[in-house]
Amino acid sequence: MGDFNAISNITETHEGSMRWCPAITDFKECLQHAKLVDFRFSGILYSWCNKSFGNACIVKKLDRALVNQGWTSSFPLSECSFLTPGISDHNPILTTFIKGTAVFQVVQKLKLLKPVLKGNCKKDFTDIDSLLHAVKLELDACQSDLDCSPSNTCLRQMERSFSTELIRLTNIQESMLRQKSKINCLKLRDSNTAYFHKSFSSRNNKKKILSLTTDAGILIYDKESIIEEIVAHFKGLLDTAAPPTHSLSDLCAFNFKQVPSHLLSSLSEIPSPLEIQNCLLHLNRDKALGPDGYNAAFFQKAWDIVGRSVTLAITEFFNNGKMLSEANNTYISLVPKCQNPSLID
Known part of the structure:
Protein backbone atom coordinates (compact mmCIF):
# COMPACT_ATOMS: atom_id res chain seq x y z
CA MET A 1 0.00 0.00 0.00
CA ILE A 98 -14.94 -6.21 9.76
CA LYS A 99 -14.39 -9.57 11.41
CA GLY A 100 -17.02 -12.21 12.06
CA THR A 101 -19.35 -14.26 9.91
CA ALA A 102 -20.45 -12.96 6.52
CA VAL A 103 -23.94 -12.20 7.86
CA PHE A 104 -22.47 -10.29 10.83
CA GLN A 105 -20.25 -8.25 8.51
CA VAL A 106 -23.20 -7.25 6.34
CA VAL A 107 -25.24 -6.21 9.39
CA GLN A 108 -22.36 -4.15 10.79
CA LYS A 109 -21.70 -2.44 7.48
CA LEU A 110 -25.35 -1.48 7.14
CA LYS A 111 -25.29 -0.08 10.69
CA LEU A 112 -22.22 2.02 9.90
CA LEU A 113 -23.80 3.27 6.68
CA LYS A 114 -27.12 4.34 8.19
CA PRO A 115 -25.86 7.53 9.97
CA VAL A 116 -24.20 8.64 6.71
CA LEU A 117 -27.40 8.13 4.71
CA LYS A 118 -29.45 9.91 7.37
CA GLY A 119 -27.04 12.84 7.33
CA ASN A 120 -27.21 13.11 3.53
CA CYS A 121 -31.00 12.89 3.58
CA LYS A 122 -31.27 15.57 6.27
CA LYS A 123 -28.85 17.81 4.42
CA ASP A 124 -30.38 17.52 0.95
CA PHE A 125 -34.05 16.61 1.40
CA THR A 126 -35.25 17.91 4.77
CA ASP A 127 -37.13 20.82 3.21
CA ILE A 128 -38.00 19.27 -0.14
CA ASP A 129 -41.27 21.22 -0.42
CA SER A 130 -39.47 24.56 -0.15
CA LEU A 131 -36.87 23.48 -2.70
CA LEU A 132 -39.62 22.47 -5.12
CA HIS A 133 -41.43 25.77 -4.62
CA ALA A 134 -38.26 27.79 -5.21
CA VAL A 135 -37.37 25.93 -8.42
CA LYS A 136 -40.95 26.24 -9.66
CA LEU A 137 -40.82 30.04 -9.15
CA GLU A 138 -37.50 30.20 -11.02
CA LEU A 139 -38.97 28.20 -13.90
CA ASP A 140 -42.09 30.38 -14.03
CA ALA A 141 -40.01 33.55 -14.15
CA CYS A 142 -37.74 32.11 -16.84
CA GLN A 143 -40.68 31.04 -19.01
CA SER A 144 -42.29 34.47 -18.61
CA ASP A 145 -39.08 36.08 -19.89
CA LEU A 146 -38.99 33.60 -22.78
CA ASP A 147 -42.46 34.72 -23.81
CA CYS A 148 -40.98 38.16 -24.46
CA SER A 149 -37.79 36.86 -26.01
CA PRO A 150 -38.40 33.38 -27.53
CA SER A 151 -35.06 33.25 -29.38
CA ASN A 152 -32.91 34.00 -26.33
CA THR A 153 -30.52 31.02 -26.16
CA CYS A 154 -29.41 31.74 -22.59
CA LEU A 155 -32.99 31.78 -21.31
CA ARG A 156 -33.76 28.59 -23.22
CA GLN A 157 -30.84 26.82 -21.54
CA MET A 158 -31.94 28.13 -18.14
CA GLU A 159 -35.45 26.80 -18.78
CA ARG A 160 -34.10 23.36 -19.57
CA SER A 161 -31.93 23.39 -16.45
CA PHE A 162 -34.83 24.44 -14.18
CA SER A 163 -37.14 21.85 -15.77
CA THR A 164 -34.61 19.07 -15.20
CA GLU A 165 -34.14 20.09 -11.57
CA LEU A 166 -37.91 20.32 -11.02
CA ILE A 167 -38.41 16.80 -12.37
CA ARG A 168 -35.59 15.48 -10.18
CA LEU A 169 -36.98 17.04 -7.01
CA THR A 170 -40.51 15.91 -7.85
CA ASN A 171 -39.33 12.32 -8.29
CA ILE A 172 -37.54 12.47 -4.93
CA GLN A 173 -40.62 13.85 -3.20
CA GLU A 174 -42.90 11.21 -4.72
CA SER A 175 -40.46 8.46 -3.78
CA MET A 176 -40.40 9.62 -0.16
CA LEU A 177 -44.19 9.88 0.01
CA ARG A 178 -44.67 6.53 -1.72
CA GLN A 179 -42.56 4.78 0.89
CA LYS A 180 -44.58 6.40 3.65
CA SER A 181 -47.97 5.67 2.15
CA LYS A 182 -47.03 2.16 0.92
CA ILE A 183 -49.16 2.61 -2.19
CA ASN A 184 -48.06 -0.06 -4.63
CA CYS A 185 -50.84 0.29 -7.18
CA LEU A 186 -49.93 3.83 -8.20
CA LYS A 187 -47.85 3.68 -11.38
CA LEU A 188 -48.37 7.21 -12.72
CA ARG A 189 -45.62 9.76 -12.11
CA ASP A 190 -47.66 12.91 -12.51
CA SER A 191 -46.91 14.68 -9.22
CA ASN A 192 -49.99 13.50 -7.27
CA THR A 193 -48.70 15.10 -4.07
CA ALA A 194 -52.13 15.95 -2.64
CA TYR A 195 -53.33 12.42 -3.29
CA PHE A 196 -50.33 10.96 -1.48
CA HIS A 197 -50.94 13.09 1.62
CA LYS A 198 -54.64 12.30 1.75
CA SER A 199 -54.07 8.59 1.23
CA PHE A 200 -51.41 8.46 3.92
CA SER A 201 -53.65 10.22 6.46
CA SER A 202 -56.71 8.16 5.54
CA ARG A 203 -54.92 4.82 5.92
CA ASN A 204 -53.51 5.83 9.30
CA ASN A 205 -56.90 6.88 10.63
CA LYS A 206 -58.58 3.65 9.49
CA LYS A 207 -55.95 1.50 11.19
CA LYS A 208 -56.11 3.24 14.56
CA ILE A 209 -57.65 1.22 17.39
CA LEU A 210 -59.30 3.87 19.56
CA SER A 211 -61.56 1.49 21.45
CA LEU A 212 -61.76 -2.24 22.00
CA THR A 213 -64.42 -4.68 23.12
CA THR A 214 -63.03 -7.33 25.47
CA ASP A 215 -64.04 -11.00 25.53
CA ALA A 216 -66.34 -10.11 28.42
CA GLY A 217 -68.15 -7.55 26.26
CA ILE A 218 -66.70 -4.52 28.05
CA LEU A 219 -65.78 -1.53 25.90
CA ILE A 220 -62.45 0.03 26.87
CA TYR A 221 -60.88 3.29 25.66
CA ASP A 222 -57.69 3.58 27.69
CA LYS A 223 -54.60 3.04 25.50
CA GLU A 224 -52.70 0.98 28.09
CA SER A 225 -55.75 -1.20 28.76
CA ILE A 226 -56.15 -1.83 25.01
CA ILE A 227 -52.50 -2.90 24.74
CA GLU A 228 -52.81 -5.24 27.73
CA GLU A 229 -55.96 -6.81 26.31
CA ILE A 230 -54.36 -7.45 22.91
CA VAL A 231 -51.18 -8.92 24.43
CA ALA A 232 -53.21 -11.17 26.74
CA HIS A 233 -55.33 -12.38 23.83
CA PHE A 234 -52.37 -13.49 21.72
CA LYS A 235 -50.54 -14.94 24.69
CA GLY A 236 -53.55 -17.14 25.26
CA LEU A 237 -53.42 -18.29 21.65
CA LEU A 238 -49.68 -18.90 21.47
CA ASP A 239 -49.23 -20.43 24.94
CA THR A 240 -52.01 -22.96 24.51
CA ALA A 241 -50.98 -26.35 23.15
CA ALA A 242 -53.77 -27.01 20.68
CA PRO A 243 -54.45 -30.67 19.79
CA PRO A 244 -53.65 -31.63 16.18
CA THR A 245 -56.68 -31.39 13.93
CA HIS A 246 -55.41 -34.07 11.52
CA SER A 247 -53.29 -37.17 11.95
CA LEU A 248 -50.58 -38.22 9.50
CA SER A 249 -52.85 -40.91 8.10
CA ASP A 250 -55.52 -38.28 7.45
CA LEU A 251 -53.05 -36.14 5.52
CA CYS A 252 -51.94 -39.12 3.42
CA ALA A 253 -55.51 -39.48 2.22
CA PHE A 254 -55.29 -36.15 0.40
CA ASN A 255 -54.09 -36.30 -3.18
CA PHE A 256 -51.31 -33.71 -2.97
CA LYS A 257 -49.41 -32.77 -6.10
CA GLN A 258 -45.88 -34.15 -5.69
CA VAL A 259 -42.58 -32.66 -6.78
CA PRO A 260 -41.10 -34.68 -9.67
CA SER A 261 -38.22 -36.91 -8.57
CA HIS A 262 -35.75 -35.28 -10.94
CA LEU A 263 -36.37 -31.92 -9.20
CA LEU A 264 -36.05 -33.13 -5.60
CA SER A 265 -32.28 -32.63 -5.47
CA SER A 266 -32.63 -29.01 -6.61
CA LEU A 267 -34.66 -28.18 -3.47
CA SER A 268 -31.60 -28.69 -1.28
CA GLU A 269 -29.03 -27.09 -3.59
CA ILE A 270 -27.14 -23.96 -2.56
CA PRO A 271 -28.41 -21.05 -4.67
CA SER A 272 -25.90 -19.65 -7.11
CA PRO A 273 -24.82 -15.98 -6.99
CA LEU A 274 -26.85 -15.34 -10.14
CA GLU A 275 -29.99 -16.86 -8.56
CA ILE A 276 -29.53 -14.69 -5.47
CA GLN A 277 -29.09 -11.57 -7.59
CA ASN A 278 -32.11 -12.30 -9.79
CA CYS A 279 -34.28 -13.00 -6.74
CA LEU A 280 -33.39 -9.67 -5.13
CA LEU A 281 -33.69 -7.67 -8.33
CA HIS A 282 -37.27 -8.92 -8.79
CA LEU A 283 -38.42 -7.82 -5.33
CA ASN A 284 -40.85 -4.91 -5.02
CA ARG A 285 -38.48 -1.94 -4.74
CA ASP A 286 -40.60 -0.14 -2.11
CA LYS A 287 -40.99 -3.10 0.24
CA ALA A 288 -38.91 -2.84 3.43
CA LEU A 289 -36.76 -5.87 4.22
CA GLY A 290 -36.85 -5.30 7.97
CA PRO A 291 -36.60 -2.83 10.86
CA ASP A 292 -33.18 -1.66 9.66
CA GLY A 293 -34.99 0.53 7.12
CA TYR A 294 -33.18 -0.71 4.02
CA ASN A 295 -35.71 -1.54 1.31
CA ALA A 296 -35.16 -3.59 -1.83
CA ALA A 297 -34.51 -0.45 -3.89
CA PHE A 298 -31.33 0.23 -1.87
CA PHE A 299 -29.85 -3.19 -2.66
CA GLN A 300 -30.99 -3.06 -6.28
CA LYS A 301 -29.41 0.34 -6.91
CA ALA A 302 -26.21 -0.47 -4.99
CA TRP A 303 -25.83 -4.11 -6.07
CA ASP A 304 -22.46 -3.45 -7.71
CA ILE A 305 -21.19 -2.35 -4.27
CA VAL A 306 -23.09 -4.56 -1.80
CA GLY A 307 -23.82 -7.58 -4.00
CA ARG A 308 -20.67 -9.50 -3.15
CA SER A 309 -21.14 -9.14 0.62
CA VAL A 310 -24.85 -9.99 0.49
CA THR A 311 -24.23 -13.04 -1.70
CA LEU A 312 -21.57 -14.35 0.70
CA ALA A 313 -23.93 -13.87 3.65
CA ILE A 314 -26.81 -15.71 1.98
CA THR A 315 -24.56 -18.55 0.81
CA GLU A 316 -23.13 -18.87 4.31
CA PHE A 317 -26.64 -19.25 5.75
CA PHE A 318 -27.51 -22.04 3.31
CA ASN A 319 -24.26 -23.81 4.17
CA ASN A 320 -24.47 -23.74 7.99
CA GLY A 321 -28.18 -23.06 8.62
CA LYS A 322 -27.40 -20.32 11.16
CA MET A 323 -28.94 -16.87 10.96
CA LEU A 324 -27.80 -13.93 13.09
CA SER A 325 -30.71 -12.64 15.16
CA GLU A 326 -30.01 -9.05 14.08
CA ALA A 327 -30.45 -10.08 10.45
CA ASN A 328 -33.67 -11.94 11.22
CA ASN A 329 -35.50 -9.17 13.09
CA THR A 330 -38.93 -8.22 11.87
CA TYR A 331 -41.99 -6.21 12.84
CA ILE A 332 -45.09 -7.87 14.23
CA SER A 333 -48.13 -5.66 13.78
CA LEU A 334 -51.87 -6.03 13.87
CA VAL A 335 -53.44 -6.04 10.41
CA PRO A 336 -57.10 -5.00 10.63
CA LYS A 337 -59.46 -7.18 8.59
CA CYS A 338 -62.14 -4.52 8.59
CA GLN A 339 -62.44 -0.76 8.75
CA ASN A 340 -62.51 0.88 12.19
CA PRO A 341 -61.67 -2.31 14.13
CA SER A 342 -62.88 -2.60 17.73
CA LEU A 343 -63.04 -6.36 18.36
CA ILE A 344 -60.41 -9.14 18.34
CA ASP A 345 -61.91 -12.26 16.83
Whole structure:
Protein backbone atom coordinates (compact mmCIF):
# COMPACT_ATOMS: atom_id res chain seq x y z
CA MET A 1 0.00 0.00 0.00
CA GLY A 2 1.41 3.37 -0.97
CA ASP A 3 2.75 5.52 -3.79
CA PHE A 4 4.01 3.31 -6.66
CA ASN A 5 4.73 6.32 -8.92
CA ALA A 6 3.33 4.39 -11.89
CA ILE A 7 0.01 3.59 -13.50
CA SER A 8 -1.11 0.22 -14.85
CA ASN A 9 -3.47 1.53 -17.53
CA ILE A 10 -3.82 4.65 -19.66
CA THR A 11 -7.29 5.21 -18.14
CA GLU A 12 -5.67 5.83 -14.75
CA THR A 13 -4.47 9.26 -15.80
CA HIS A 14 -6.08 12.45 -17.04
CA GLU A 15 -3.73 15.07 -18.41
CA GLY A 16 -3.37 17.44 -21.31
CA SER A 17 -1.50 14.85 -23.41
CA MET A 18 -2.32 11.26 -22.44
CA ARG A 19 0.09 8.83 -24.05
CA TRP A 20 1.44 5.36 -23.54
CA CYS A 21 4.86 4.98 -21.92
CA PRO A 22 7.08 1.92 -21.22
CA ALA A 23 6.56 2.30 -17.46
CA ILE A 24 2.94 1.19 -17.86
CA THR A 25 3.95 -2.15 -19.37
CA ASP A 26 6.75 -2.64 -16.83
CA PHE A 27 4.38 -2.03 -13.92
CA LYS A 28 1.72 -4.39 -15.31
CA GLU A 29 4.29 -7.14 -15.81
CA CYS A 30 5.56 -6.61 -12.26
CA LEU A 31 2.04 -7.04 -10.84
CA GLN A 32 1.44 -10.18 -12.90
CA HIS A 33 4.76 -11.70 -11.85
CA ALA A 34 4.04 -10.99 -8.17
CA LYS A 35 0.41 -12.21 -8.57
CA LEU A 36 -0.95 -9.01 -7.10
CA VAL A 37 -4.24 -7.28 -7.90
CA ASP A 38 -5.84 -4.03 -6.79
CA PHE A 39 -7.53 -4.20 -3.41
CA ARG A 40 -11.28 -3.57 -3.61
CA PHE A 41 -11.61 0.20 -3.22
CA SER A 42 -14.07 3.07 -3.27
CA GLY A 43 -13.80 6.83 -3.26
CA ILE A 44 -11.45 9.00 -5.32
CA LEU A 45 -10.02 7.40 -8.48
CA TYR A 46 -7.10 9.72 -9.18
CA SER A 47 -4.92 9.65 -6.06
CA TRP A 48 -2.35 12.28 -7.10
CA CYS A 49 -2.61 15.75 -8.60
CA ASN A 50 0.06 18.30 -9.53
CA LYS A 51 -2.29 21.11 -8.40
CA SER A 52 -1.92 23.00 -11.68
CA PHE A 53 -4.63 24.64 -13.78
CA GLY A 54 -6.01 24.13 -17.27
CA ASN A 55 -4.07 21.92 -19.67
CA ALA A 56 -1.14 21.87 -17.25
CA CYS A 57 -3.23 19.95 -14.68
CA ILE A 58 -2.22 16.29 -14.34
CA VAL A 59 -4.02 13.71 -12.19
CA LYS A 60 -3.03 10.06 -11.89
CA LYS A 61 -3.72 6.95 -9.84
CA LEU A 62 -0.25 6.57 -8.37
CA ASP A 63 -1.30 5.36 -4.93
CA ARG A 64 -2.84 1.92 -4.59
CA ALA A 65 -3.38 -1.03 -2.28
CA LEU A 66 -2.39 -4.42 -3.70
CA VAL A 67 -3.38 -7.86 -2.38
CA ASN A 68 -2.84 -11.49 -3.32
CA GLN A 69 -5.18 -14.48 -3.36
CA GLY A 70 -4.31 -15.38 0.24
CA TRP A 71 -5.46 -11.97 1.47
CA THR A 72 -8.70 -12.17 -0.50
CA SER A 73 -9.49 -15.58 0.99
CA SER A 74 -8.66 -14.55 4.57
CA PHE A 75 -10.43 -11.17 4.46
CA PRO A 76 -13.18 -11.50 1.81
CA LEU A 77 -15.14 -8.44 2.97
CA SER A 78 -12.29 -6.02 3.68
CA GLU A 79 -11.90 -2.94 1.52
CA CYS A 80 -10.11 0.38 1.30
CA SER A 81 -11.30 3.91 0.60
CA PHE A 82 -9.39 6.71 -1.11
CA LEU A 83 -10.26 9.86 0.80
CA THR A 84 -10.04 13.47 -0.36
CA PRO A 85 -6.47 14.84 -0.25
CA GLY A 86 -6.97 18.02 1.73
CA ILE A 87 -3.79 20.12 1.44
CA SER A 88 -1.67 17.20 0.20
CA ASP A 89 -1.08 16.22 -3.42
CA HIS A 90 -1.77 12.55 -2.56
CA ASN A 91 -4.99 10.95 -1.28
CA PRO A 92 -4.89 9.08 2.04
CA ILE A 93 -6.04 5.43 2.00
CA LEU A 94 -8.33 4.06 4.71
CA THR A 95 -8.52 0.27 5.08
CA THR A 96 -11.58 -1.28 6.73
CA PHE A 97 -11.74 -4.72 8.36
CA ILE A 98 -14.94 -6.21 9.76
CA LYS A 99 -14.39 -9.57 11.41
CA GLY A 100 -17.02 -12.21 12.06
CA THR A 101 -19.35 -14.26 9.91
CA ALA A 102 -20.45 -12.96 6.52
CA VAL A 103 -23.94 -12.20 7.86
CA PHE A 104 -22.47 -10.29 10.83
CA GLN A 105 -20.25 -8.25 8.51
CA VAL A 106 -23.20 -7.25 6.34
CA VAL A 107 -25.24 -6.21 9.39
CA GLN A 108 -22.36 -4.15 10.79
CA LYS A 109 -21.70 -2.44 7.48
CA LEU A 110 -25.35 -1.48 7.14
CA LYS A 111 -25.29 -0.08 10.69
CA LEU A 112 -22.22 2.02 9.90
CA LEU A 113 -23.80 3.27 6.68
CA LYS A 114 -27.12 4.34 8.19
CA PRO A 115 -25.86 7.53 9.97
CA VAL A 116 -24.20 8.64 6.71
CA LEU A 117 -27.40 8.13 4.71
CA LYS A 118 -29.45 9.91 7.37
CA GLY A 119 -27.04 12.84 7.33
CA ASN A 120 -27.21 13.11 3.53
CA CYS A 121 -31.00 12.89 3.58
CA LYS A 122 -31.27 15.57 6.27
CA LYS A 123 -28.85 17.81 4.42
CA ASP A 124 -30.38 17.52 0.95
CA PHE A 125 -34.05 16.61 1.40
CA THR A 126 -35.25 17.91 4.77
CA ASP A 127 -37.13 20.82 3.21
CA ILE A 128 -38.00 19.27 -0.14
CA ASP A 129 -41.27 21.22 -0.42
CA SER A 130 -39.47 24.56 -0.15
CA LEU A 131 -36.87 23.48 -2.70
CA LEU A 132 -39.62 22.47 -5.12
CA HIS A 133 -41.43 25.77 -4.62
CA ALA A 134 -38.26 27.79 -5.21
CA VAL A 135 -37.37 25.93 -8.42
CA LYS A 136 -40.95 26.24 -9.66
CA LEU A 137 -40.82 30.04 -9.15
CA GLU A 138 -37.50 30.20 -11.02
CA LEU A 139 -38.97 28.20 -13.90
CA ASP A 140 -42.09 30.38 -14.03
CA ALA A 141 -40.01 33.55 -14.15
CA CYS A 142 -37.74 32.11 -16.84
CA GLN A 143 -40.68 31.04 -19.01
CA SER A 144 -42.29 34.47 -18.61
CA ASP A 145 -39.08 36.08 -19.89
CA LEU A 146 -38.99 33.60 -22.78
CA ASP A 147 -42.46 34.72 -23.81
CA CYS A 148 -40.98 38.16 -24.46
CA SER A 149 -37.79 36.86 -26.01
CA PRO A 150 -38.40 33.38 -27.53
CA SER A 151 -35.06 33.25 -29.38
CA ASN A 152 -32.91 34.00 -26.33
CA THR A 153 -30.52 31.02 -26.16
CA CYS A 154 -29.41 31.74 -22.59
CA LEU A 155 -32.99 31.78 -21.31
CA ARG A 156 -33.76 28.59 -23.22
CA GLN A 157 -30.84 26.82 -21.54
CA MET A 158 -31.94 28.13 -18.14
CA GLU A 159 -35.45 26.80 -18.78
CA ARG A 160 -34.10 23.36 -19.57
CA SER A 161 -31.93 23.39 -16.45
CA PHE A 162 -34.83 24.44 -14.18
CA SER A 163 -37.14 21.85 -15.77
CA THR A 164 -34.61 19.07 -15.20
CA GLU A 165 -34.14 20.09 -11.57
CA LEU A 166 -37.91 20.32 -11.02
CA ILE A 167 -38.41 16.80 -12.37
CA ARG A 168 -35.59 15.48 -10.18
CA LEU A 169 -36.98 17.04 -7.01
CA THR A 170 -40.51 15.91 -7.85
CA ASN A 171 -39.33 12.32 -8.29
CA ILE A 172 -37.54 12.47 -4.93
CA GLN A 173 -40.62 13.85 -3.20
CA GLU A 174 -42.90 11.21 -4.72
CA SER A 175 -40.46 8.46 -3.78
CA MET A 176 -40.40 9.62 -0.16
CA LEU A 177 -44.19 9.88 0.01
CA ARG A 178 -44.67 6.53 -1.72
CA GLN A 179 -42.56 4.78 0.89
CA LYS A 180 -44.58 6.40 3.65
CA SER A 181 -47.97 5.67 2.15
CA LYS A 182 -47.03 2.16 0.92
CA ILE A 183 -49.16 2.61 -2.19
CA ASN A 184 -48.06 -0.06 -4.63
CA CYS A 185 -50.84 0.29 -7.18
CA LEU A 186 -49.93 3.83 -8.20
CA LYS A 187 -47.85 3.68 -11.38
CA LEU A 188 -48.37 7.21 -12.72
CA ARG A 189 -45.62 9.76 -12.11
CA ASP A 190 -47.66 12.91 -12.51
CA SER A 191 -46.91 14.68 -9.22
CA ASN A 192 -49.99 13.50 -7.27
CA THR A 193 -48.70 15.10 -4.07
CA ALA A 194 -52.13 15.95 -2.64
CA TYR A 195 -53.33 12.42 -3.29
CA PHE A 196 -50.33 10.96 -1.48
CA HIS A 197 -50.94 13.09 1.62
CA LYS A 198 -54.64 12.30 1.75
CA SER A 199 -54.07 8.59 1.23
CA PHE A 200 -51.41 8.46 3.92
CA SER A 201 -53.65 10.22 6.46
CA SER A 202 -56.71 8.16 5.54
CA ARG A 203 -54.92 4.82 5.92
CA ASN A 204 -53.51 5.83 9.30
CA ASN A 205 -56.90 6.88 10.63
CA LYS A 206 -58.58 3.65 9.49
CA LYS A 207 -55.95 1.50 11.19
CA LYS A 208 -56.11 3.24 14.56
CA ILE A 209 -57.65 1.22 17.39
CA LEU A 210 -59.30 3.87 19.56
CA SER A 211 -61.56 1.49 21.45
CA LEU A 212 -61.76 -2.24 22.00
CA THR A 213 -64.42 -4.68 23.12
CA THR A 214 -63.03 -7.33 25.47
CA ASP A 215 -64.04 -11.00 25.53
CA ALA A 216 -66.34 -10.11 28.42
CA GLY A 217 -68.15 -7.55 26.26
CA ILE A 218 -66.70 -4.52 28.05
CA LEU A 219 -65.78 -1.53 25.90
CA ILE A 220 -62.45 0.03 26.87
CA TYR A 221 -60.88 3.29 25.66
CA ASP A 222 -57.69 3.58 27.69
CA LYS A 223 -54.60 3.04 25.50
CA GLU A 224 -52.70 0.98 28.09
CA SER A 225 -55.75 -1.20 28.76
CA ILE A 226 -56.15 -1.83 25.01
CA ILE A 227 -52.50 -2.90 24.74
CA GLU A 228 -52.81 -5.24 27.73
CA GLU A 229 -55.96 -6.81 26.31
CA ILE A 230 -54.36 -7.45 22.91
CA VAL A 231 -51.18 -8.92 24.43
CA ALA A 232 -53.21 -11.17 26.74
CA HIS A 233 -55.33 -12.38 23.83
CA PHE A 234 -52.37 -13.49 21.72
CA LYS A 235 -50.54 -14.94 24.69
CA GLY A 236 -53.55 -17.14 25.26
CA LEU A 237 -53.42 -18.29 21.65
CA LEU A 238 -49.68 -18.90 21.47
CA ASP A 239 -49.23 -20.43 24.94
CA THR A 240 -52.01 -22.96 24.51
CA ALA A 241 -50.98 -26.35 23.15
CA ALA A 242 -53.77 -27.01 20.68
CA PRO A 243 -54.45 -30.67 19.79
CA PRO A 244 -53.65 -31.63 16.18
CA THR A 245 -56.68 -31.39 13.93
CA HIS A 246 -55.41 -34.07 11.52
CA SER A 247 -53.29 -37.17 11.95
CA LEU A 248 -50.58 -38.22 9.50
CA SER A 249 -52.85 -40.91 8.10
CA ASP A 250 -55.52 -38.28 7.45
CA LEU A 251 -53.05 -36.14 5.52
CA CYS A 252 -51.94 -39.12 3.42
CA ALA A 253 -55.51 -39.48 2.22
CA PHE A 254 -55.29 -36.15 0.40
CA ASN A 255 -54.09 -36.30 -3.18
CA PHE A 256 -51.31 -33.71 -2.97
CA LYS A 257 -49.41 -32.77 -6.10
CA GLN A 258 -45.88 -34.15 -5.69
CA VAL A 259 -42.58 -32.66 -6.78
CA PRO A 260 -41.10 -34.68 -9.67
CA SER A 261 -38.22 -36.91 -8.57
CA HIS A 262 -35.75 -35.28 -10.94
CA LEU A 263 -36.37 -31.92 -9.20
CA LEU A 264 -36.05 -33.13 -5.60
CA SER A 265 -32.28 -32.63 -5.47
CA SER A 266 -32.63 -29.01 -6.61
CA LEU A 267 -34.66 -28.18 -3.47
CA SER A 268 -31.60 -28.69 -1.28
CA GLU A 269 -29.03 -27.09 -3.59
CA ILE A 270 -27.14 -23.96 -2.56
CA PRO A 271 -28.41 -21.05 -4.67
CA SER A 272 -25.90 -19.65 -7.11
CA PRO A 273 -24.82 -15.98 -6.99
CA LEU A 274 -26.85 -15.34 -10.14
CA GLU A 275 -29.99 -16.86 -8.56
CA ILE A 276 -29.53 -14.69 -5.47
CA GLN A 277 -29.09 -11.57 -7.59
CA ASN A 278 -32.11 -12.30 -9.79
CA CYS A 279 -34.28 -13.00 -6.74
CA LEU A 280 -33.39 -9.67 -5.13
CA LEU A 281 -33.69 -7.67 -8.33
CA HIS A 282 -37.27 -8.92 -8.79
CA LEU A 283 -38.42 -7.82 -5.33
CA ASN A 284 -40.85 -4.91 -5.02
CA ARG A 285 -38.48 -1.94 -4.74
CA ASP A 286 -40.60 -0.14 -2.11
CA LYS A 287 -40.99 -3.10 0.24
CA ALA A 288 -38.91 -2.84 3.43
CA LEU A 289 -36.76 -5.87 4.22
CA GLY A 290 -36.85 -5.30 7.97
CA PRO A 291 -36.60 -2.83 10.86
CA ASP A 292 -33.18 -1.66 9.66
CA GLY A 293 -34.99 0.53 7.12
CA TYR A 294 -33.18 -0.71 4.02
CA ASN A 295 -35.71 -1.54 1.31
CA ALA A 296 -35.16 -3.59 -1.83
CA ALA A 297 -34.51 -0.45 -3.89
CA PHE A 298 -31.33 0.23 -1.87
CA PHE A 299 -29.85 -3.19 -2.66
CA GLN A 300 -30.99 -3.06 -6.28
CA LYS A 301 -29.41 0.34 -6.91
CA ALA A 302 -26.21 -0.47 -4.99
CA TRP A 303 -25.83 -4.11 -6.07
CA ASP A 304 -22.46 -3.45 -7.71
CA ILE A 305 -21.19 -2.35 -4.27
CA VAL A 306 -23.09 -4.56 -1.80
CA GLY A 307 -23.82 -7.58 -4.00
CA ARG A 308 -20.67 -9.50 -3.15
CA SER A 309 -21.14 -9.14 0.62
CA VAL A 310 -24.85 -9.99 0.49
CA THR A 311 -24.23 -13.04 -1.70
CA LEU A 312 -21.57 -14.35 0.70
CA ALA A 313 -23.93 -13.87 3.65
CA ILE A 314 -26.81 -15.71 1.98
CA THR A 315 -24.56 -18.55 0.81
CA GLU A 316 -23.13 -18.87 4.31
CA PHE A 317 -26.64 -19.25 5.75
CA PHE A 318 -27.51 -22.04 3.31
CA ASN A 319 -24.26 -23.81 4.17
CA ASN A 320 -24.47 -23.74 7.99
CA GLY A 321 -28.18 -23.06 8.62
CA LYS A 322 -27.40 -20.32 11.16
CA MET A 323 -28.94 -16.87 10.96
CA LEU A 324 -27.80 -13.93 13.09
CA SER A 325 -30.71 -12.64 15.16
CA GLU A 326 -30.01 -9.05 14.08
CA ALA A 327 -30.45 -10.08 10.45
CA ASN A 328 -33.67 -11.94 11.22
CA ASN A 329 -35.50 -9.17 13.09
CA THR A 330 -38.93 -8.22 11.87
CA TYR A 331 -41.99 -6.21 12.84
CA ILE A 332 -45.09 -7.87 14.23
CA SER A 333 -48.13 -5.66 13.78
CA LEU A 334 -51.87 -6.03 13.87
CA VAL A 335 -53.44 -6.04 10.41
CA PRO A 336 -57.10 -5.00 10.63
CA LYS A 337 -59.46 -7.18 8.59
CA CYS A 338 -62.14 -4.52 8.59
CA GLN A 339 -62.44 -0.76 8.75
CA ASN A 340 -62.51 0.88 12.19
CA PRO A 341 -61.67 -2.31 14.13
CA SER A 342 -62.88 -2.60 17.73
CA LEU A 343 -63.04 -6.36 18.36
CA ILE A 344 -60.41 -9.14 18.34
CA ASP A 345 -61.91 -12.26 16.83
